[in-house]
Amino acid sequence: MLRISPSESLPETLIAAPGWPLFDTQATRRIEQDCARILPPHTLMERAGLATARLAMALAPLARCIWIACGPGNNGGDGFEAAAQLKARLPHTRILVSEVREPNKLPADAQISWHRARQAGVQWVQACPEDLGPQDLCIDALLGIGLKADKSSTTDRRLLRLLEQTRQCLCAVLCVDIASGLDADTGQYPPSLSPQNSAPAGPRHTLALLTLQAGLFTGQGRDACGQIWWDDLGCGLVSGDSDTSIPKPTAHLSVDSRAAPRQHASHKGSFGDVAVLGGEGLSRRGLSMTGAAWLAALAALHAGAGRVMLALLDAQQSGPQSIAPWPEIMLRQPSAQDWRSATVVCGCGGGQAVADWLPQLLTQAPRLVLDADGLNAVAADPALARELAARAMRRQATVLTPHPLEAARLLQTSAAQIQSHRLQACLELAQKFQCTTLLKGSGTVIASPSSQPWINSSGNARLATGGTGDVLAGLIGALWAQGLTAEQASVQAAFRHGLVAEQWPADRPFSASALAMRLGH
Ligand SMILES: NC(=O)C1=CN([C@@H]2O[C@H](COP(=O)(O)OP(=O)(O)OC[C@H]3O[C@@H](n4cnc5c(N)ncnc54)[C@H](OP(=O)(O)O)[C@@H]3O)[C@@H](O)[C@H]2O)[C@@H](O)CC1
Numbered sequence: 389m390l391r392i393s394p395s396e397s398l399p400e401t402l403i404a405a406p407g408w409p410l411f412d413t414q415a416t417r418r419i420e421q422d423c424a425r426i427l428p429p430h431t432l433m434e435r436a437g438l439a440t441a442r443l444a445m446a447l448a449p450l451a452r453c454i455w456i457a458c459g460p461g462n463n464g465g466d467g468f469e470a471a472a473q474l475k476a477r478l479p480h481t482r483i484l485v486s487e488v489r490e491p492n493k494l495p496a497d498a499q500i501s502w503h504r505a506r507q508a509g510v511q512w513v514q515a516c517p518e519d520l521g522p523q524d525l526c527i528d529a530l531l532g533i534g535l536k537a538d539k540s541s542t543t544d545r546r547l548l549r550l551l552e553q554t555r556q557c558l559c560a561v562l563c564v565d566i567a568s569g570l571d572a573d574t575g576q577y578p579p580s581l582s583p584q585n586s587a588p589a590g591p592r593h594t595l596a597l598l599t600l601q602a603g604l605f606t607g608q609g610r611d612a613c614g615q616i617w618w619d620d621l622g623c624g625l626v627s628g629d630s631d632t633s634i635p636k637p638t639a640h641l642s643v644d645s646r647a648a649p650r651q652h653a654s655h656k657g658s659f660g661d662v663a664v665l666g667g668e669g670l671s672r673r674g675l676s677m678t679g680a681a682w683l684a685a686l687a688a689l690h691a692g693a694g695r696v697m698l699a700l701l702d703a704q705q706s707g708p709q710s711i712a713p714w715p716e717i718m719l720r721q722p723s724a725q726d727w728r729s730a731t732v733v734c735g736c737g738g739g740q741a742v743a744d745w746l747p748q749l750l751t752q753a754p755r756l757v758l759d760a761d762g763l764n765a766v767a768a769d770p771a772l773a774r775e776l777a778a779r780a781m782r783r784q785a786t787v788l789t790p791h792p793l794e795a796a797r798l799l800q801t802s803a804a805q806i807q808s809h810r811l812q813a814c815l816e817l818a819q820k821f822q823c824t825t826l827l828k829g830s831g832t833v834i835a836s837p838s839s840q841p842w843i844n845s846s847g848n849a850r851l852a853t854g855g856t857g858d859v860l861a862g863l864i865g866a867l868w869a870q871g872l873t874a875e876q877a878s879v880q881a882a883f884r885h886g887l888v889a890e891q892w893p894a895d896r897p898f899s900a901s902a903l904a905m906r907l908g909h
């Protein structure tokens with residue numbers, strides 16, 4: 389989902405990086421100032437405009453018309469600069485610009501680029517041209533990282549109208565730096581700048597400049613920004629981990645990491661035991677959720693765990709069903725399972741019944757993935773919450789896998805509040821319970837108390853179907869049991885889970901159990 393701008397080659401250092409560094413706007417501003425100090429005046433905007441123009445030509449090689457909506461700040465300046473560059477390179481293409489602010493009120497750099505566009509012969513128009521066709525291109529240079537969410541209620545009517553027009557274009561849209569109106573740190577739109585239609589009309593691309601930001605990849609960011617491209621503007625910025633002159637990234641974007649090849653001299657004990665507890669049965673409340681626990685077990689099996697045990701939370705149901713539909717999965721009564729010796733996945737379809745088992749599991753399990761109703765039980769019972777937080781002091785590791793509503797229950801807030809700053813919410817949960825936490829949703833976030841968070845870069849809307857979360861919990865358990873750390877297992881599981889969904893054959897129906905069985909491919 390992330391590509392390097394056509395003007396750039398992949399910096400060597402990036403290949404060695406553990407993931408793509410993501411910076412917040414404050415750090416980006418600092419980096420921008422540092423780069424601007426050593427470059428001739430106006431160079432960064434010139435490079436930003438050139439990178440935008442190059443990508444525009446690559447995205448719409450047959451365009452007869454390119455319309456550029458330019459905002460009141462330097463994002464608009466990038467748009468004017470791109471217009472000038474495009475006009476010089478494409479003399480037979482109509483290059484049209486709409487602006488929202490008089491030139492003498494623009495920032496200094498943007499004023500220079502405004503004059504360049506004028507001198508280049510770019511045409512000024514009031515609004516999106518009506519004849520913009522599917523082969524043409526719209527460039528959104530209205531708002532960049534200078535967005536102030538608290539100013540949104542007073543946003544200029546003209547800016548709002550142009551913003552809406554960029555969103556309704558049927559042709560491809562190239563957003564400069566970030567989709568206008570999106571908060572680069574949180575991946576959320578302030579309510580008054582939120583799109584009226586949830587799905588954009590045409591294909592969307594975003595060219596991130598200088599740095600990549602978390603907001604492009606989580607929350608509303610993925611839908612808003614579409615295909616993300618990146619250009620470092622020749623500043624060679626890759627990672628702030630080792631270079632102390634570069635601010636630290638706020639997070640990393642996960643990349644594919646291949647599983648280590650298995651040694652020939654290995655046996656089932658080499659790949660760990662996963663024990664799943666969940667699946668309240670029909671007999672308790674007339675609502676069977678045994679499928680969820682089966683899905684977690686199935687995922688653990690296909691993801692390579694050495695042995696998989698499944699303890700269903702309904703003795704009456706699991707009694708007669710002593711042979712599993714998958715003979716490799718060993719059925720257990722919860723009371724017969726030794727919870728001290730396995731990587732435990734607990735909560736999938738756990739209903740109300742799981743709460744009775746949590747005191748024992750929280751005390752005994754050396755590695756515990758806590759999902760779904762296991763999380764709800766902890767949120768509802770302060771004694772269980774204390775027990776969960778105490779595990780870290782006993783050197784027992786835990787992975788929490790909440791979706792936004794479960795996260796909200798754990799933090800006693802609303803799902804909207806969680807979504808308003810997903811990175812922060814995930815970090816808060818990791819700190820509060822001293823656990824690795826994986827916050828599900830578009831742009832899954834993974835945070836641990838002692839390291840920087842990750843944002844998962846894989847996945848698509850196929851995963852928005854029942855049971856895929858149970859598969860993810862089982863997959864984390866399997867990777868953890870095979871020797872990864874809790875954080876590595878969570879990051880890699882989220883990536884693999886999403887990748888399988890991305891690569892799903894178009895002609896094959898998708899379901900959670902089919903997903904689980906494809907994990908080993
Ligand atoms: N960083 C880099 O390395 C480089 C950055 N570059 C580019 O600069 C961009 C950042 O430029 P920036 O700082 O001028 O901010 P930008 O996004 O244009 O917005 C500020 C304007 O928007 C307005 N405004 C704000 N909120 C609003 C709201 N809610 N509703 C309505 N209006 C609102 C605000 O209004 P004001 O406060 O002036 O009243 C101001 O006029 C960056 O994204 C990249 O494209 C490249 O050229 C070179 C390298």
Ligand SMILES: [K+]
Pocket residue numbers: 463528529530531532563564565566567568
């Ligand atoms: K923009």
